[in-house]
Amino acid sequence: MPENDPASPPSIGGDALDAIVISENDNIAVCLRDIDANIEISIRRGQEMFSLAVVDPIPRGHKVAVRQIAEGDKVLKYGEVIGQASKSIGVGNHVHVHNVVD
Amino acid sequence: MFFGYPRSDGSVGVRNRIGIISLMDNCNGLAQKINQNVRGTDLVTDLFGRKLIGRNHEMRLKAIHGMAMNPNLAGVVLISLHSTSTDTFAGPIAAAGKDVECIAFQDECSTWRTVEKGIVAAAKLVRKHSATQRSEQPLSKLIFGVECGGSDFSSGISGNPALGHAADLLMDAGGSVVLSETAEIMGAEHLLAERSVNQDVAAKIVQAIADMEEMSRMGGVEDIRKTNPSADNIKGGLTTLAEKALGAVKKAGTKPLQGVVDYCEPVVPEPPGFYFMSTPAPACESMTGLAAGGAQIIGFNTGLGQPSSHPFSPTIKITGNPHAAARGFDDLDVDVSEIMSGSMTIEEGGQLIYDELLRVANGQYTYTELYETGQSTIGVAGASF
Structure with a gap:
């Protein structure tokens, strides 16, 4: 445990990382900060870092598609099925209640 | 592997403590005094403990017995209003092979005699079990x-x-x-x-x-x-x-x-x-x-x-x-x-x-x-x- 200065807590997200793919096979990443539309973001998946062009604006804590997800496809987070795409979701699109159902 | 304290029921503790357990809310203060005065003890108090019925009664019996049997405890001191309630718990704990001492307020009818009895009982248990050493465990x-x-x-x-x-x-x-x-x-x-x-x-x-x-x-x-x-x-x-x-x-x-x-x-x-x-x-x-x-x-x-x-x-x-x-x-x-x-x-x-x-x-x-x-x-x- 580093001796941190409680007066100046570091900001969530740091400098480099924008989003995380939690399990290797997930087709979404979780954003660690508010992401603007049409920018390149930096994503970690295990040891690997890669960049991805984001299409939609994506709020912190929300999901972005890192693979093409066809209508009816499973949405995978934690390596598990969290829902099904109710419409086709392109890479870089926001993945949420508007395009995913239980 | 790790180094832990083997217990007689086959379980292994990562600590070697004596539990001080209050069985009724009216005895929480007494249990606290005992805990504060003996190094090597850990305290659990109870919010209810009287007149519980049905599922809640059963849950409480299981909770207290289970906590007393936690492998981290080498022994327990039970504190309650009367010996009827301490005996209910002490029997199964002793039968499972764990050292248990009972302290009942109404046996003494005195706060300080009850606390004193509890302190001495706890100290004896801590002293006895402090001789146990950690050994290699899977x-x-x-x-x-x-x-x-x-x-x-x-x-x-x-x-x-x-x-x-x-x-x-x-x-x-x-x-x-x-x-x-x-x-x-x-x-x-x-x-x-x-x-x-x-x-x-x-x-x-x-x-x-x-x-x-x-x-x-x-x-x-x-x-x-x-x-x-x-x-x-x-x-x-x-x-x-x-x-x-x-x-x-x-x-x-x-x-x-x-x-x-x-x-x-x-x-x-x-x-x-x-x-x-x-x-x-x-x-x-x-x-x-x-x-x-x-x-x-x-x-x-x-x-x-x-x-x-x-x-x-x-x-x-x-x-x-x-x-x-x-x-x-x-x-x-x-x-x-x-x-x-x-x-x-x-x-x-x-x-x-x-x-x-x-x-x-x-x-x-x-x-x-x-x-x-x-x-x-x-x-x-x-x-x-």
Whole structure:
């Protein structure tokens, strides 16, 4: 445990990382900060870092598609099925209640 | 392997303490005085304890017996109003091979004579058992409870996945992991059923959720499924109930589900692996179940900070939130918040937690042990979920 200065807590997200793919096979990443539309973001998946062009604006804590997800496809987070795409979701699109159902 | 204290029932403690257990709320103050005056003792008090009926009566019997039998205790001192109540508990504890002393107020009819008797009884037990030394033990003797509280944005992204990786490392090495908090896994029960080793276990996990939903309906909550994920959850980015539940389930790793036990029932890790205990969701009630089930150590992930720990089961506080890590430097045992800045992988965070788990198993203190801020609360059926 580093001796941190409680007066100046570091900001969530740091400098480099924008989003995380939690399990290797997930087709979404979780954003660690508010992401603007049409920018390149930096994503970690295990040891690997890669960049991805984001299409939609994506709020912190929300999901972005890192693979093409066809209508009816499973949405995978934690390596598990969290829902099904109710419409086709392109890479870089926001993945949420508007395009995913239980 | 680790170095622990072998007990006569075959279990192994990571601590060698004497439990001071108050069996009635009216004796909590006496029990506290005994605990304060004898080094090597840990205190559990009781909020109710009299005139409980039905399911709550049974839950309390199991909770107190289970906590007394926790392998971290070499012996227990029971304090109550009268010997009828101490004897109820002392018989089964002694029969299970654990040293037990009973202190009844009405035998003395005096606060200070009762306290004095308790202090001497506790001191004798501590002194006797302090001669026991740690010895080499297989990790199959270790039961690790996983808990989260004061959850936030970071919990499902960094802290819980890292804790889950530590859980997997422990199970790969032969140990066991217990997940709890029934309401928190609602929505992921079908996935846990799929992960179950057989149909019987699968049916039990589905039934545990159904019982919890029925109990919440009896308590006046019509359909908790409909209100989850909540509007706040959705605003925060959670899309489905399964996603919300998986964020909590993730902290127990990825192994097959070996068994499901009821609240405060012993977890018998045969075979070792992943187990679920049906408990209320608040951390104190849940950890009381884990301690009563035999968990020697609890891993507790928090995003916003949460002070609770169990007095009998050393509780490792973990955070994946950089703000909590910076502010909680005097409270949190493991900081995996660098996962959020990209300089640490989830697996590296899990390894840090696993290393700490082994150190604590071998005797290193957690912060909450040193501060003696542990708290035990036996859940009340129908009052919360």
